[in-house]
Amino acid sequence: MANIAEARIRREFKEVVKSEEVAKCHIKVELVNDNYTELRGEIIGPPDTAYDGGKFILEIKIPDTYPFNPPKVKFATKIWHPNISSVTGAICLDILKDQWAAAMTLRTVLLSLQALLATAEPNDPQDAVVAKQYKENQAIFLQTARHWTNVYAGGPHREQVLEQKVEQVKNMGFEEHRARVALSSANWDPERATESLLNS
C-alpha cells in the first residue's frame, strides 16, 4: 500500500511545515526525493541539556507499509547519548520499534526524539560505553555530550579543556574524530585513549 504511505506522508509533511514547532524552529522536515520515501529531519537540542543549541540532522526512511510500520530513523549528526549509537547514529527508542502506533506522525516522532535527548534512558542503552559513562560519571558525560554538540551540531558551548586533549592526541598522529571517540570513551584520560588507539 505504498500509495497510502505516500498519501499520508504528503499530508504529514504539510502538517509539519505548518506546525507550531516548526514555526519556533524546534523541528524541521525536508524532502530528499520526490516520492516521499526519504526525508531529512532536523531537531534542535532541548534547552537546559547538554545538547542545547545543537542542530541534529536525522535520516528518515518511510517503508511501503507506513503508517502500519514505523519510519526508519537515525541520526546523521554525530551525538554522544546513551540511546544513540555514537558510531552509526542508530536510535534505541520504543516508539520506533515495538511501541509504534499508526496514529504517530513525523511530527510526533521528531518531538519524541527531542524528548529523548532531554531524558536519556541509560538502562535500555544503544551505546553501552556512553550509558556506562552516563551512569558512573554524569559530569564527564555532560561535558562530553556538550563538546560533541559543539563540534558536530554547532552547539554554542565550547569545552576548551576537552578540545586541548583532542588536539594533544591528534598531534600524536591520530585522526581527529578517532581521537575524540577514544578520549570520550576513556573518560578523557589521554593515556588510556592513546593506548586504545594504538591497540585498535
Added chain:
Amino acid sequence: MAYNGSGLPRTPPVTGQYSSSGSSDNSTFIPDLDVHPAFDTSSGWDLEFVPQQDEKYNCSICQCVLREPMQTECGHRFCRACILKWLRESDRRCPVDNQYLDENQLFQDNFAKRETLDLKVRCPNPLNSADKEQRCEQIITLNKLQKHFQDCPYTTVLCPNCSKGIYQCHLSEHLQNDCEQRKIQCSLCHQEVVANKQKEHDENCPESFMQCPNCEQSLIRHKLIQHLNSDCPKAYVKCSFHKHGCEFEGERQKMMEHDETSVVRHVSMMNQTLLRMCAAISFNPITSTTHSPSSLGIPAIENPVVGSGAASFPSYFINGASGSAVPGLTQLLNHLSQLQIQPVTTASLPPISYTSMPIQSVSYAANIGGQETVAAAEGHDRNITGDEQGDLTNSEQRNSSGRTRYEDTKSFTSKPSDANNFEVPIDTRLTSSNDYQFMSIKSQNDFQNESLAKHDHELMILKHQMECQERLIRELKGKVKTLENNVQDFEGRNGNGVYVWKIKNYQKLRREAEKGETTAIHSTSFYSSFYGYKLCIRVNLNGVDAAKGTHLSLFIHFMQGEYDDLLEWPFSGKIVLTVIDQNPICEMRNHLTETLHSKPNLAAFQRPTSFRNHKGFGYMEFLPLNVIEGSSTYIKNDTLIIRANITPNS
C-alpha cells in the same frame, strides 16, 4: 458506473466466486471507469474539504477524513479499513493511546459517518491535470460525490472503442475526432476505415492518386495497371509481333516508329508463322491453286517462283483469313525477293524477264492473252512451233507455251512484228501486278487494323458492362448487409431475454486483446423480449484495468432500441451472466454464473443516449484467465460461449 465507495450507498457485494481478492471491502463491482482514488476504500477521504475539515474528523492512521468510521471503546475514531488493517498487522493496541484493543471492541460510528458525509468537498476531477482550466472545481456534499461523478465533465471514462481514458466531456468529441478506433470514411474511395489504419489505407487507397513510375503522370491507383498495360508512353513493352519472332523491346511511344520501319520484317515474320501453321495443319498451299507447279513436276519449295496470272492474286488476299491466303502470301513474298535478287533468271521466269526479253514475252503474252494462269517449268522440251503458227487458242499447248527456253527465241524472231505489238501491254500488266501485291499487303494491314479497332471497341463495351455490374454488386452487397442486420436484429428479439454469444477464434482474439489491439469486444445486440430492452454483452478477453492480464471482464451495455419509448427507465430487473462449460458430460458441467440486480441510480441502467451506453455494468474480474485457459471445457473448438438472461421486473 458503480464506485465502491464504502461511505456511500453500497454497491452490491460481490457474488462472483472468482470475482475478487476475497476481502468484501475490495469488491470488484466496477464499471467502465477506473476506481476513482477518491473511492479507494483502503483509507479515508483524501479530498479537499471546503472549509477545511475539523481535525476531529480525521482518522489518525491515514490522516484523512474518516471513511466508514469505527470507534474504539477507548473513544478513538478510525476509518474501518485503517483500524482493521492496523489490528491485523500490528499489536492489538489502540494506535492513539496504546491501550489493548480487539476487533470486537470496535463499533460503527454512524454519528461520525453522517457528519462526515455532510461535509463539503471540492470535486477532485480530473485526477492528474495541472491545467487549471480543465478542472471541475465544483463543491459538493461528500455523500453526493458519487452521483456527481456520473455527471462531472471531468470524470475519466473509458472510450468504448479504444478503451482509452477520456474526460466525460470530451468523449463524444473523442469518439468523433480522436479515437484511434473510430471509423472514418475515406474521402476518395468512400470506404470505412479505422482511424489508426488511415495512413495504411491512404497508401493503398484504390482511388488515391499516384505517379506513374515511368511517365510521372498522376493517376488513380487502381487505373495504374491499366495505364501501364495499355497507355503509358514510357512503359517498356515488347513489339506486338514478338510472338512472330520480333525481338524489339522499348518504350511504347517508340513502337509506332518501329512498326512503321519494320513492316516488311513483320510481314515476313507473320509469313513464317503462317507457314508453320500450315505445316502444323498439313495444309499445302499450292494444291489449292488452279495450276499447281507440282503437277508439272516442279517441287514447290525448291522452285517456289511461280508466275501467276494477275487475276488469281486478288482471290488469295481478299479471302485474307482463309487458307488460300497462305500460299498466296508465300508466293508473293518469294516473288518479291526473286525480283530483287535475280531479275534476269530467264528460263524459269518468263513473265518477269520482260525488260530484257521482249521476244520471249511475246509468246507468253500471247498465251496469257487467252488464258489467265501460266505456270513455268524448267526443262520442258516442248517445241513452240505451235506458238509460231499462231495456234494460240489451242488449250493443250497453252499450258506449255510459256515455258520457253533460250534456243526457242529464234523462232520468235521470225515474227518480230507480232512481238512488238504485245510488248507494251505485258509490261504494264506485270508492273501493276506487283503494285497489286503491295496493295494486297496494305489492304490486309488495313483489315487487321480495322479488326483491332473493332476489338478495342468491344473491349471498351465489356469494361463498361463490368463496371456497371461491379456497381450493382456493391449495391447488392449493401442490401444483403442490411438484411443480415435485420435478421440478426430479429434473432436478438426472439430469444426472449436469453442470449447466447459464441466467441469464435478465442485464441486469436485473446492475443489481440493482450497486445492491446482490440481490448473489448461487443456481442451483437439482443432484446429482453420482442419489444423489450436492447442490450449487448461486452467482454474484455484480457481483462480491463486492475483485472488486466488476470481476469476475463464481462459487462452488459444497454443500447438504443426501437421501443425505448415504451419501456420504463431506468431499467429494473435481473441480469444473469454465465460462462458456459462445454463439457460433453452434462453432469460435469460447471457453468459460471453471476446474477446482477439493476441499480436504478447507475448510468448503466439509464435510457441510452447514444447508440450504445458508454457505461456498462458487470464484473471486471468475472473469471480468472487461468481458470478459463486451464480447463479444456470452457474453450472448445476455440470458442467461448457466454449466455445472458435478462429478466426485467414487470
